[in-house]
Amino acid sequence: MIYEGKAITVKEIEGGIAQLDFDLQGESVNKFNRLTIEELHAATDALKAQKKLKGLVVTSSKDSFIVGADINEFTDLFAGSEEDLVANNLRANAIFSAVEDLPFPTVTAINGIALGGGFEMCLATDYRVMAPKAKVGLPEVKLGIFPGFGGTVRLSRLVGVDNAVEWICGGAENRADAALKTGAVDAVVEPAKLVEAAVAIINQCNEGKLDYEARREEKKGKIKLNAMESMMAFEISKAFVGGKAGKNYPAPVEAIKVMQKHAGLTRDKAIEVEAKGFAKMAKTNVAACLVGLFLNDQELKKKAKAWEKEASEVKLAAVLGAGIMGGGIAYQSALKGTPIIMKDINQDGIALGLKEAKKQLAKRVDKGRMNAGQMADVLNSITPTLNYGDFKNVDLVVEAVVENPKVKDAVLREVEEMTRDDAILTSNTSTISIDLLAKNLKRPENFCGMHFFNPVPMMPLVEVIRGKKTSDRAIATTVAYAKAMGKTPIVVNDCPGFLVNRVLFPYFGGFSGLVRDGADFQKVDKVMEKFGWPMGPAYLLDVVGMDTAKHANEVMAEGFPERMKADYKSAVEVMFENDRYGQKNDKGFYKYELDRKGKQKKVVDEETYKLIEPVVQGKNDFSDEDIIARMMIPLCLETVRCLEDGIVADPADADMGLIFGIGFPPFRGGALRYIDDMGADKFVELADKFADLGPLYHPTEKLREMAKTGEKFFG
Numbered sequence: 001m002i003y004e005g006k007a008i009t010v011k012e013i014e015g016g017i018a019q020l021d022f023d024l025q026g027e028s029v030n031k032f033n034r035l036t037i038e039e040l041h042a043a044t045d046a047l048k049a050q051k052k053l054k055g056l057v058v059t060s061s062k063d064s065f066i067v068g069a070d071i072n073e074f075t076d077l078f079a080g081s082e083e084d085l086v087a088n089n090l091r092a093n094a095i096f097s098a099v100e101d102l103p104f105p106t107v108t109a110i111n112g113i114a115l116g117g118g119f120e121m122c123l124a125t126d127y128r129v130m131a132p133k134a135k136v137g138l139p140e141v142k143l144g145i146f147p148g149f150g151g152t153v154r155l156s157r158l159v160g161v162d163n164a165v166e167w168i169c170g171g172a173e174n175r176a177d178a179a180l181k182t183g184a185v186d187a188v189v190e191p192a193k194l195v196e197a198a199v200a201i202i203n204q205c206n207e208g209k210l211d212y213e214a215r216r217e218e219k220k221g222k223i224k225l226n227a228m229e230s231m232m233a234f235e236i237s238k239a240f241v242g243g244k245a246g247k248n249y250p251a252p253v254e255a256i257k258v259m260q261k262h263a264g265l266t267r268d269k270a271i272e273v274e275a276k277g278f279a280k281m282a283k284t285n286v287a288a289c290l291v292g293l294f295l296n297d298q299e300l301k302k303k304a305k306a307w308e309k310e311a312s313e314v315k316l317a318a319v320l321g322a323g324i325m326g327g328g329i330a331y332q333s334a335l336k337g338t339p340i341i342m343k344d345i346n347q348d349g350i351a352l353g354l355k356e357a358k359k360q361l362a363k364r365v366d367k368g369r370m371n372a373g374q375m376a377d378v379l380n381s382i383t384p385t386l387n388y389g390d391f392k393n394v395d396l397v398v399e400a401v402v403e404n405p406k407v408k409d410a411v412l413r414e415v416e417e418m419t420r421d422d423a424i425l426t427s428n429t430s431t432i433s434i435d436l437l438a439k440n441l442k443r444p445e446n447f448c449g450m451h452f453f454n455p456v457p458m459m460p461l462v463e464v465i466r467g468k469k470t471s472d473r474a475i476a477t478t479v480a481y482a483k484a485m486g487k488t489p490i491v492v493n494d495c496p497g498f499l500v501n502r503v504l505f506p507y508f509g510g511f512s513g514l515v516r517d518g519a520d521f522q523k524v525d526k527v528m529e530k531f532g533w534p535m536g537p538a539y540l541l542d543v544v545g546m547d548t549a550k551h552a553n554e555v556m557a558e559g560f561p562e563r564m565k566a567d568y569k570s571a572v573e574v575m576f577e578n579d580r581y582g583q584k585n586d587k588g589f590y591k592y593e594l595d596r597k598g599k600q601k602k603v604v605d606e607e608t609y610k611l612i613e614p615v616v617q618g619k620n621d622f623s624d625e626d627i628i629a630r631m632m633i634p635l636c637l638e639t640v641r642c643l644e645d646g647i648v649a650d651p652a653d654a655d656m657g658l659i660f661g662i663g664f665p666p667f668r669g670g671a672l673r674y675i676d677d678m679g680a681d682k683f684v685e686l687a688d689k690f691a692d693l694g695p696l697y698h699p700t701e702k703l704r705e706m707a708k709t710g711e712k713f714f715g
Helices: 034-049 071-079 082-100 117-124 151-159 161-170 176-182 191-206 212-220 227-245 251-262 267-282 285-308 323-335 347-366 372-380 405-418 434-438 472-484 500-516 521-531 537-544 546-559 571-577 606-615 624-644 651-662 671-678 680-689 701-709
Strands: 008-014 017-022 055-060 106-110 127-130 135-137 317-320 340-343 382-385 396-399 424-427 447-452 461-466 488-493 591-594 600-603
Touching: 008 034, 008 191, 017 034, 017 191, 034 082, 055 191, 071 082, 071 267, 071 285, 082 117, 082 212, 082 267, 106 117, 106 191, 117 135, 117 151, 127 176, 127 191, 151 161, 151 212, 151 251, 151 267, 161 227, 161 251, 227 251, 251 267, 285 472, 285 488, 285 651, 285 671, 317 323, 323 340, 323 347, 323 372, 323 382, 323 447, 340 347, 347 372, 347 382, 372 382, 396 405, 396 472, 405 424, 405 434, 424 472, 434 447, 447 472, 461 472, 461 651, 472 488, 488 651, 500 521, 500 537, 500 546, 500 571, 500 606, 500 624, 500 651, 521 537, 521 624, 537 546, 546 571, 571 606, 624 651, 624 671, 624 680, 624 701, 651 671, 671 680, 680 701
Parallel strands: 017 055, 055 106, 106 127, 317 340, 317 396, 340 382, 396 424, 424 447, 461 488
Antiparallel strands: 008 017, 447 461, 591 600
């Protein structure tokens, strides 16, 4: 044994060739934490001290190769100064460079996922062989940073500027065929033959058939472009990537600027440029928010995993009410491997549900993500029916009929009679109380909410809603089923609107108040889109549908009359009364026409201004700051109330629910993180400025307390 640690071992395997193996003890995956980096340093020193070695194969004993850096360590690391971050990166980079400078040929055998620092480790060796199902990539931009272990330096010299920009700025995971095509890896072989292939490459190097030293020098040298080619490549990339990423996500463009800066430098100087650029990005609020989101997401996954242990198996599901929503649920269930019965009361509903499932599957076939045979298999997993014939075999039912308590009550009582005593019943309701719907059920302990968001295939969130009598088994089984469908489940307690709609409607209330007070709804949309929302509130209301919004608003007003019952007629009510339901009938705040590709596009409609004139009090040109404040304060305060009322378990659940459920700007981290970043004292001060607008703008006593003590939601 040449070296033995808790994350890395090095031993000689054959003919003077050593094997450095990553196998982090006590963890299911390999990652670059402090321990692993220190051991890589020690292992490299041990390798350098060996006199007779002819080569090195780098392997992993886990299913994945190395998933990247340990994100849990980021928060401490990023809290330091920029100088400390630069020094830290340079220390780590010296270790990767020492691997690259070993006095014999080196090959990495990539058996599984190699991402971020894991792939940067692969780039430090002379050659890379990869298993067909492995994936490689540099996804750091998703955390608001870019590669900091030499990734921008080595990849740009290995695969060329265009490919490096695409890989680093897109942050995608790349399959073996794509990696081979760009030259990021040298061979693709079956997992069982990876070490054999790596040894063969080393032998060819030692026989003089492959010039590993020349290849190494190329990777350590300058980028091979003249001044004009370099300027063209980088400037075009900056314009294109900047247009796609937008101003709120600076890391992708900053990565290109860094590559441009170090293009004419050799490795060690280039790495210094990368380290400075990395530290600059790591200190941005965007990075803090996106790293926070990543950790919140990990926390959610842990919670779901814990629930899965208590879950009953769902071998067969059912959805009641076909249509677009039911069809979307059936498609998602079947696609992810759980067969499903889709029941409706008439053939038209069934046809609509199947049409929706076929449409989603056809999209996958068009994109090459499945073939016609696979599409047929998924469709065959959806059993359309007009009766309850097979319902005795069903493990879990999703009721997705019209959002009306009387109709839902009747349907739920009916299906309860048709299913086994241990079957779980769920309601896909967006606002109706679970306790109300459970009132007439014989087995309320087997009932909970399962709120999907529209369109089902696109929206990652599912709210699993616990009623007073809901059992842990019902919650656990529903969470496990949502996860099996590829969704992110969040468990919330029952109240009108649950988490997402309870928070969304005060935001819409802020919008209605602005329009009443003379704000131009188009300007409000533009300001909120610039703030980072995927669409402004008027456009979002058109997508939600004015009929749906009006109904949900009535439920919220009844549930929280003090805050959510308006004492004026809103523009939303005007739209509804004039049959302007939004995208569903091509007219709402905007008009909708088909573009050349047959997609709905939004068009300004002057008629809207005439219709809302009677409910608008004068004309007001609000500043962007005031628009943002009047929109965001009600949303943030209602999120605080949901946390205080125990509707959500913790701040992470609240913020993730808003990001996954309504598209809260991810780079701002969520409503509670937004208050933290502003400071509770500054936020309360801002809210008090708008106190005369009513209770939606009044902070809770607990938040005022936090403002005094400087307490934060996130440590």
